[in-house]
Amino acid sequence: MNNKSPVIVFIGQPNCGKSTLFNSIAGYKAQTSNFPGTTVTHVHSEVLWKGKVYSIVDLPGTYSLAPHEPQEKVVLTHIFKEKPDLIVNVIDASLLSRSLELTLELLELEYPMVVVLNMMDLARKKGITINVEELEKKLGVPVVKTVASRGLGTDVLMETIENALRCQTRSIAPCYSREVEKRIKELMDILPEDFPIVANKRFTAIKAIEGETLAADKFISEHDLAFKQELDRLRQEISALRDAPAYEVISAERHHLALKIFEDCCRVARPKVSAIDKLDNLIMDPVLGYFFLLVIFAGMFYLIFKVGSPLETWLLKPWESIRLSIESHFGRSLLAELLVGLVQGIGGGIAIVFPYFIPLLFLMGFLEDVGYLARASFLLDAFMHRLGLHGKSVPMFILGFGCNVPAIMATRILESRRDRIVTALLIPFIPCAARTTIILALVAFLLGPWWALGFYFFNIFLIAILALILKRWFKYDSPGLILEIPSLKVPSLKSIWQKIYFNLKEFVRFAWPILIAGSVLLSFLSYLQFDRLINTILSPLVSGLLGLPQSLGVTLIFGFLRKELSLLMMFQALGVGYGQLMTVITKTQLLTFVAFVSFFIPCLSTLSIIWKELGKKVTMMSVALNLSVAVIVSWLIRLVSSLF
Amino acid sequence: MFGRKSHSHNAVRPYAEGLCSLLEVPEGQIFKIAEIRGGQGLHRRLLALGFHPGDLITLDNEAIMNGPVLVRNLTTGTRIALGRGIAQKIMVEAAGSDEQ
Numbered sequence: 147m148n149n150k151s152p153v154i155v156f157i158g159q160p161n162c163g164k165s166t167l168f169n170s171i172a173g174y175k176a177q178t179s180n181f182p183g184t185t186v187t188h189v190h191s192e193v194l195w196k197g198k199v200y201s202i203v204d205l206p207g208t209y210s211l212a213p214h215e216p217q218e219k220v221v222l223t224h225i226f227k228e229k230p231d232l233i234v235n236v237i238d239a240s241l242l243s244r245s246l247e248l249t250l251e252l253l254e255l256e257y258p259m260v261v262v263l264n265m266m267d268l269a270r271k272k273g274i275t276i277n278v279e280e281l282e283k284k285l286g287v288p289v290v291k292t293v294a295s296r297g298l299g300t301d302v303l304m305e306t307i308e309n310a311l312r313c314q315t316r317s318i319a320p321c322y323s324r325e326v327e328k329r330i331k332e333l334m335d336i337l338p339e340d341f342p343i344v345a346n347k348r349f350t351a352i353k354a355i356e357g358e359t360l361a362a363d364k365f366i367s368e369h370d371l372a373f374k375q376e377l378d379r380l381r382q383e384i385s386a387l388r389d390a391p392a393y394e395v396i397s398a399e400r401h402h403l404a405l406k407i408f409e410d411c412c413r414v415a416r417p418k419v420s421a422i423d424k425l426d427n428l429i430m431d432p433v434l435g436y437f438f439l440l441v442i443f444a445g446m447f448y449l450i451f452k453v454g455s456p457l458e459t460w461l462l463k464p465w466e467s468i469r470l471s472i473e474s475h476f477g478r479s480l481l482a483e484l485l486v487g488l489v490q491g492i493g494g495g496i497a498i499v500f501p502y503f504i505p506l507l508f509l510m511g512f513l514e515d516v517g518y519l520a521r522a523s524f525l526l527d528a529f530m531h532r533l534g535l536h537g538k539s540v541p542m543f544i545l546g547f548g549c550n551v552p553a554i555m556a557t558r559i560l561e562s563r564r565d566r567i568v569t570a571l572l573i574p575f576i577p578c579a580a581r582t583t584i585i586l587a588l589v590a591f592l593l594g595p596w597w598a599l600g601f602y603f604f605n606i607f608l609i610a611i612l613a614l615i616l617k618r619w620f621k622y623d624s625p626g627l628i629l630e631i632p633s634l635k636v637p638s639l640k641s642i643w644q645k646i647y648f649n650l651k652e653f654v655r656f657a658w659p660i661l662i663a664g665s666v667l668l669s670f671l672s673y674l675q676f677d678r679l680i681n682t683i684l685s686p687l688v689s690g691l692l693g694l695p696q697s698l699g700v701t702l703i704f705g706f707l708r709k710e711l712s713l714l715m716m717f718q719a720l721g722v723g724y725g726q727l728m729t730v731i732t733k734t735q736l737l738t739f740v741a742f743v744s745f746f747i748p749c750l751s752t753l754s755i756i757w758k759e760l761g762k763k764v765t766m767m768s769v770a771l772n773l774s775v776a777v778i779v780s781w782l783i784r785l786v787s788s789l790f
Numbered sequence: 791m792f793g794r795k796s797h798s799h800n801a802v803r804p805y806a807e808g809l810c811s812l813l814e815v816p817e818g819q820i821f822k823i824a825e826i827r828g829g830q831g832l833h834r835r836l837l838a839l840g841f842h843p844g845d846l847i848t849l850d851n852e853a854i855m856n857g858p859v860l861v862r863n864l865t866t867g868t869r870i871a872l873g874r875g876i877a878q879k880i881m882v883e884a885a886g887s888d889e890q
């Protein structure tokens with residue numbers, strides 16, 4: 147890390163808007179959504195402000211400095227190992243009193259610190275007026291108001307950061323009630339010489355009393371029995387103060403201090419029941435909620451198709467005519483083959499992928515920012531328990547419809563490894579944007595939307611069955627759901643647009659070149675007639691087992707790179723244009739092909755992320771599971787259609 | 791004292807006078823958290839989420855099929871979804887009328 151540029155970390159409770167604030171300062175780099183636990187890893191950026199470079203780090207949200215979920219532990223690493231020069235504590239101002247509990251814990255670190263009151267717009271709507279000067283006085287650190295989603299207040303924040311870095315004033319730890327303070331002082335005084343001090347003596351003493359991990363206790367007792375006895379005595383004394391475990395007493399101290407500060411600095415007008423609250427009650431309703439859930443997802447599917455298919459028809463035309471004119475000009479020379487490959491690759495990206503990809507991204511972004519993911523988790527928790535998971539996995543499945551890769555990353559918010567593995571094994575079966583494109587562009591476009599919808603529902607049904615099977619395999623001990631439900635928010639078009647732009651950029655930078663290169667490569671191979679070799683090798687599988695034209699074999703190899711590739715290659719491999727596809731293969735063959743391509747193996751990026759997150763064994767399991775499902779399903783499709 | 795709901799699957803344990811679990815209280819009324827039972831991990835998690843004894847809470851909603859319950863903390867203004875097994879470990883008592 148650069149020594150010269152000061153390191154500034156953003157710390158705050160989940161969903162307070164850290165990443166949004168980070169993005170509005172550093173440019174769109176971190177994922178944002180209205181769900182607690184969106185960020186699961188640190189994101190870092192160098193920012194130039196008034197001629198100076200700052201190194202800013204966005205971290206996952208954490209409720210306290212006693213982490214429970216894997217991603218929350220990242221925060222501790224950053225505080226203690228990488229020693230930031232300044233902590234920016236971001237607070238959701240509409241949840242001020244609860245958020246202050248973490249702030250008080252952070253103040254104990256006595257690092258230079260700035261507090262950001264974000265979501266001031268929501269606080270105002272809730273009727274909360276905050277006296278900033280008073281709050282600054284109480285906390286002893288600068289306080290800045292922002293509305294990150296609209297980029298308001300970032301300049302003031304940067305100025306305050308600059309100031310705080312220059313003055314290097316350290317925050318002052320809050321003072322608890324006398325009886326508790328007395329014990330903390332006592333423990334500070336008897337901390338052994340060689341005791342590992344983190345941050346400062348007081349912080350260390352408090353954390354020792356809170357006894358964050360029993361492992362630490364064991365370490366202490368092995369090293370210094372006398373000290374352990376003293377510690378236990380002090381814990382008991384503190385515990386006796388409120389007739390509760392010592393950690394609860396300390397936590398209650400912060401809670402009450404936070405409430406006190408809140409009362410002293412804020413005025414709360416009685417809030418009106420807004421239209422948004424009424425809507426919230428409707429979509430969370432134990433009966434109507436499920437109806438809306440269905441309508442939302444079916445509606446989404448329908449909308450994407452309704453927008454996508456006319457666009458596709460319209461966009462395909464020019465590319466088709468270019469292809470035909472190349473063929474009539476150059477005949478079947480190498481040049482012509484390569485040009486056709488190029489045109490298919492470029493045109494496929496524009497005409498087949500974009501029309502479905504963009505609407506999908508838009509609707510997903512909308513659902514994320516409104517806050518629907520957490521609500522879907524609540525509604526579906528009971529179903530998920532039947533399947534051996536719990537509601538917290540729901541957002542990952544929904545994210546999976548966009549792309550499987552971030553969905554698998556997001557499994558970090560699941561506490562139990564068993565749940566992570568099962569969820570990560572199931573996610574590759576979710577039709578991601580690429581596969582949705584295939585389903586819509588092939589099945590819906592050529593066979594009609596009902597076929598596609600049917601395929602989609604079959605796909606979801608299949609996931610449920612697989613979950614049941616996996617449940618037998620992995621012993622089920624799912625802990626109950628604990629999930630904060632964030633307030634419904636009116637999504638900002640800017641934020642949704644940024645997400646679309648971000649994903650499109652990724653697509654254009656990485657996926658599209660692969661599509662084009664793959665397409666050209668296939669042309670080249672077929673010119674050399676090398677594809678025949680691959681097709682012959684794969685023939686027992688492709689024509690024998692699946693009953694597909696032999697020439698489709700080579701498309702499967704490419705499908706491993708990107709699922710859309712199989713689709714584009716299909717036309718090339720069969721040597722027909724889009725319109726004539728149904729003249730060379732049958733309905734059953736089309737369905738079999740789509741099913742097989744969808745499931746046969748997670749795409750390369752999905753596999754590598756599974757490997758990275760969960761290791762080789764899980765990756766192997768995933769491949770085996772996908773392959774067997776693909777074979778069984780395609781074979782079933784053949785079987786069923788032969789009956790009619 | 792509060793309209794108890796019957797939940798056949800979890801037999802009602804004898805509680806101290808006036809205490810009952812979050813699963814047994816009617817929706818929409820205000821109660822005070824008296825005690826959080828259950829293991830340390832759960833206990834600490836709920837504390838971190840801002841659910842402390844003494845806070846006023848209300849049951850907003852219950853999902854069907856033994857799904858989770860939705861609890862609103864009126865003291866801190868937050869809302870969380872809790873699985874039934876967990877909600878059962880949160881003991882509440884009637885809130886004094888001045889607190890309401």
Ligand SMILES: Nc1nc2c(ncn2[C@@H]2O[C@H](COP(=O)(O)OP(=O)(O)OP(=O)(O)O)[C@@H](O)[C@H]2O)c(=O)[nH]1
Pocket residue numbers: 158159160161162163164165166167177178179180181182183184185186205206207208264265266267268292293294295296514515516635638641
């Ligand atoms: N109304 C309003 N919404 C905001 C504001 N700041 C952020 N949001 C929205 O709040 C949601 C959460 O923002 P994030 O930036 O993802 O929150 P985070 O703190 O990074 O969350 P985690 O990574 O889960 O800890 C997003 O939907 C944002 O669009 C704000 O100032 N006002």
Ligand SMILES: [Mg+2]
Pocket residue numbers: 164165166176177178184185205206207
């Ligand atoms: Mg974030």
